[in-house]
Amino acid sequence: MxxxxxxxxxxxxxxxxxxxxxxxxxxxxxxxxxxxxxxxxxxxxxxxxxxxxxxxxxxxxxxxxxxxxxxxxxxxxxxTARDWTLLSRTWRDKLDRRIRQLEALRDGLDDCIGCGCLSIEHCKLRNPDDRLAKEGAGARRLVVEDMK
Missing domain, CATH: 1.10.1660.10 (Multidrug-efflux Transporter Regulator; Chain: A; Domain 2)
Known part of the structure; x- marks a missing residue:
């Protein structure tokens, strides 16, 4: 080279x-x-x-x-491989949190698709009267708790 x-x-x-x-x-x-x-x-x-x-x-x-x-x-x-190990360790916790969040999103969407919004009172994604706004701006329903 x-x-x-x-x-x-x-x-x-x-x-x-x-x-x-x-x-x-x-x-x-x-x-x-x-x-x-x-x-x-x-x-x-x-x-x-x-x-x-x-x-x-x-x-x-x-x-x-x-x-x-x-x-x-x-x-x-x-x-080097050692450098990569050190770099990847700094990202590991963040990636683990992201994985948990994506799993929660996937599981929530499965429920949503399964119900077809026929059961609005039991929907995990529903946010009546914008109650979640009290927790702050942005999407809140599927945020994994340990990400905060």
């Missing part, structure tokens, strides 16, 4: 659009340097960093959280 990669090489190897690389760079998630001809060049470590970004995004981690995690890594060094 060449020491430095062009934007096209990184995009091809990472399986993403060049515009995504430019976006990640603008957000400070990856870095490049410019040649004398003003062309972007990336170190080989950028491929692993892009993989971390894409995996984080795929599971719903915000770019801000991904950026904070990537800042903990030494610049210019390919993230």
């Amino acid at each position: 060449p020491r430095e990669l062009t934007v096209g090489q990184v995009a091809e190897r990472a399986g993403i659009a060049v515009s995504a690389l430019h976006f990640y760079e603008a957000k400070g998630l990856i870095r490049s340097h410019r040649t004398a001809g003003n062309q972007r060049r990336y170190g080989g470590d950028v491929l692993r960093r892009v993989a971390v970004i894409r995996i984080g995004q795929e599971v719903g981690i915000s770019l801000a959280e991904i950026g904070a995690a990537l800042e903990s890594l030494p610049e210019g060094r390919t993230p």
